[in-house]
Amino acid sequence: MSHLFPTYARMNIEPVHAEGCYITDKTGKRYIDFTSGIGVCNLGHQPPSVKSVIEKQLNQFWHVSNLFEQEGQEVAAKSLAEAAEMDSVFFSNSGAEANEGAIKLARKATGRSKIITFEKSFHGRTFGAMSATGQDKIKQGFGPMLEGFVYVPFNDFEALETEMGQDIAAVMLEVIQGEGGLYVGSELFLKQVESLCKQYGALLVIDEIQTGIGRTGKPFAFQHFNLNPDIVTSAKGLGSGLPIGAIIGKEYLNEYFGPGSHGSTFGGNPIAISAANQTMKEIFNQEFLLKVNEKSELVFSLLQSQLNRESIVKEVRGLGLMIGIELASPVQPLLTVLRERGVLALPAGDTVLRLLPPLIMNKEELEEGITIICNTINEMVYA
């Protein structure tokens, strides 16, 4: 009997080794990984350069507390701020925690408490982040939620405008909704959200926990649309598999996050920070991101040419290497067959196949995996 709470519906695979884009399980079966540990291992598993900075930090210090000056945190904050074209950073241990902090900061900075988020959004499992999440199934049985959240349909500007007012602290959104079904925000909608926020003095908070750190071919997905957020949250890919999250904000917010206002014992842990620094050094690089965009074009053109038009595919969407294939039927049976064929992929919502390959996956590997995926989907029609 397992002594773990059964919170996860686990697949029947037990990894014993993971390197680059491959995971080997205890039966010796090898899988090509289109999950990246759910959008975390953007540089693949055990990227050698990250491994070596972690090893170096292991021999210096593991934890000293945030009462000390820490050069590594300064370097990481500068990289994040520069990449996001923003100013100040707070380090947390996870995505949900980053969003909690963002909610606190938005409330304090505006003196308002209401926050508008979107249906099908996902912001995490802690009380604030769960309350922000626009999916009932995530909240079932855990009520009452944190007060003050209002949910409107994504990409529906009129609905947003109806809820907007002088009492709104922030609008919080994912540029591409990840867990909820891989829905991409339209450029017009996102720009309208931004100007509406300005008009009402509400903060624009962008949850880049899944979309950030090069996933979409830019450091952060909001940069595809030239948005100008007040707060951005990051996590997942930031530490290449070590637990770290971040709140990135505009300089004017410094006065609301003064000494004693927020904190975390482990936040900005030196080992995680060393991993984040090396991860950002590699990903926030023109040449690296150019390659991500080339790979993205390859993947979308393969999907376009290989997916059978009369198949159960309803829509292919995404940005960079964050790809959703919406099916006319549940996605779980497809995931099972893909696993048998040595391909690991993810669901998003009930009917969307989500692909988040490591950004370092080469074109041959991408082509090999995508071909298996397309063939398997095509078979589903005629099965």
Ligand SMILES: *Cc1c(COP(=O)(O)O)cnc(C)c1O
């Ligand atoms: C995964 C995710 C979170 C939650 O991050 P955790 O590290 O699991 O707490 C929040 N927002 C988005 C968009 C995510 O994809």
